[in-house]
Amino acid sequence: MFAGSMGAYAINQRVFYVFSAPIILPVLFYSFILGGTINTAMSLMGVVFIMMMVGVVRRMNMTIIDAYTLSIENKILAEKTRNLNEKLKFSNANLKSLSYKDTLTNISNRRFLTEMPTPEIERFGYSLQRSIGDHQRNTNNKDANLVYGVFIIDIDLFKQVNDTWGHKCGDLMIIQFVNVIQSLIRKEDVLCRWGGEEFVVILKRTDPDYIHLFAKKLMNSIRATPFILSDSVTINKTCSVGYTTFPFFDNLPSALSLDQTIELADQALYHAKEHGRNKAVSAEYNIAQGEIINLDDSIAMMKDITQALANKKILHTERC
Ligand SMILES: Nc1nc2c(ncn2[C@@H]2O[C@H](COP(=O)(O)OP(=O)(O)OP(=O)(O)O)[C@@H](O)[C@H]2O)c(=O)[nH]1
Numbered sequence: 001m002f003a004g005s006m007g008a009y010a011i012n013q014r015v016f017y018v019f020s021a022p023i024i025l026p027v028l029f030y031s032f033i034l035g036g037t038i039n040t041a042m043s044l045m046g047v048v049f050i051m052m053m054v055g056v057v058r059r060m061n062m063t064i065i066d067a068y069t070l071s072i073e074n075k076i077l078a079e080k081t082r083n084l085n086e087k088l089k090f091s092n093a094n095l096k097s098l099s100y101k102d103t104l105t106n107i108s109n110r111r112f113l114t115e116m117p118t119p120e121i122e123r124f125g126y127s128l129q130r131s132i133g134d135h136q137r138n139t140n141n142k143d144a145n146l147v148y149g150v151f152i153i154d155i156d157l158f159k160q161v162n163d164t165w166g167h168k169c170g171d172l173m174i175i176q177f178v179n180v181i182q183s184l185i186r187k188e189d190v191l192c193r194w195g196g197e198e199f200v201v202i203l204k205r206t207d208p209d210y211i212h213l214f215a216k217k218l219m220n221s222i223r224a225t226p227f228i229l230s231d232s233v234t235i236n237k238t239c240s241v242g243y244t245t246f247p248f249f250d251n252l253p254s255a256l257s258l259d260q261t262i263e264l265a266d267q268a269l270y271h272a273k274e275h276g277r278n279k280a281v282s283a284e285y286n287i288a289q290g291e292i293i294n295l296d297d298s299i300a301m302m303k304d305i306t307q308a309l310a311n312k313k314i315l316h317t318e319r320c
Pocket residue numbers: 104154155156157158159160162166167168169170171174195196197273277
């Protein structure tokens with residue numbers, strides 16, 4: 001019984017003593033009172049036995065408490081590690097989103113555009129490609145008649161703003177310029193700062209006719225906006241725009257990447273700048289050439305856009 005209570009109550013020494021003492025001590029005491037050599041020896045051995053058991057119970061108690069404390073500490077540590085991991089994940093996500101932001105305008109930066117939307121655009125191109133393969137274009141696929149509008153917009157003669165009114169005024173102009181563009185696009189569209197005073201807009205899943213209308217709206221809005229640089233300085237500015245569509249080839253939706261279509265829009269922008277600025281110029285595939293483009297041709301063509309332009313495979317058309 002003594003041994004049983006020792007095992008069962010080692011976890012709590014006081015309970016062990018309360019259970020064991022009222023039974024063991026009277027027996028030893030009674031045996032001692034009875035007298036005689038054997039009884040006295042048994043009583044003394046009982047006392048020694050009790051002392052040994054107390055020592056063992058103490059040790060067991062300490063071991064149990066140590067193990068218990070350790071398991072609690074482990075649980076706390078695991079909880080802390082979990083919390084830290086959550087915080088780390090959150091900070092990493094924050095850091096990542098910051099690395100995709102332009103600090104002056106708070107819109108996305110070039111890095112965002114080159115890294116983020118590609119899978120989405122590729123899915124779109126693939127979906128169109130499949131619908132062509134399935135002969136479903138214009139029928140079942142809801143994307144079939146839509147395109148992505150790809151625009152590069154550059155403020156005309158922006159250097160003059162900096163040179164005349166200072167860099168801070170230039171910054172203010174850039175912020176207001178971004179606000180104008182932002183007021184013309186939807187939430188799901190992409191606006192990113194491509195370079196100093198150059199911006200890229202991607203209009204997602206848009207009617208092809210709207211692309212030209214958007215270029216017009218954009219040009220007119222910029223022309224009509226008074227840019228407030230200080231209490232005493234308000235200026236008007238124009239911009240130049242180069243744009244095209246993704247997919248570029250109607251019959252080969254995934255032939256060109258987003259980067260390649262941006263490159264085409266950039267060529268159109270260059271054309272606009274070269275021909276007097278304050279223009280929106282589109283880069284379009286020259287259907288009049290009438291040739292069916294195969295994938296190899298289009299890749300070769302994109303390797304040398306200048307050549308493609310010279311061969312009149314790509315047309316630059318001034319729209320507004
Ligand atoms: N204030 C300000 N200026 C910037 C920033 N980034 C670039 N710039 C300036 O923008 C100017 C761009 O000048 P250019 O590339 O010569 O172009 P531009 O004067 O706009 O002339 P065009 O593009 O040919 O019409 C440079 O002077 C840059 O220093 C910026 O964040 N803030």
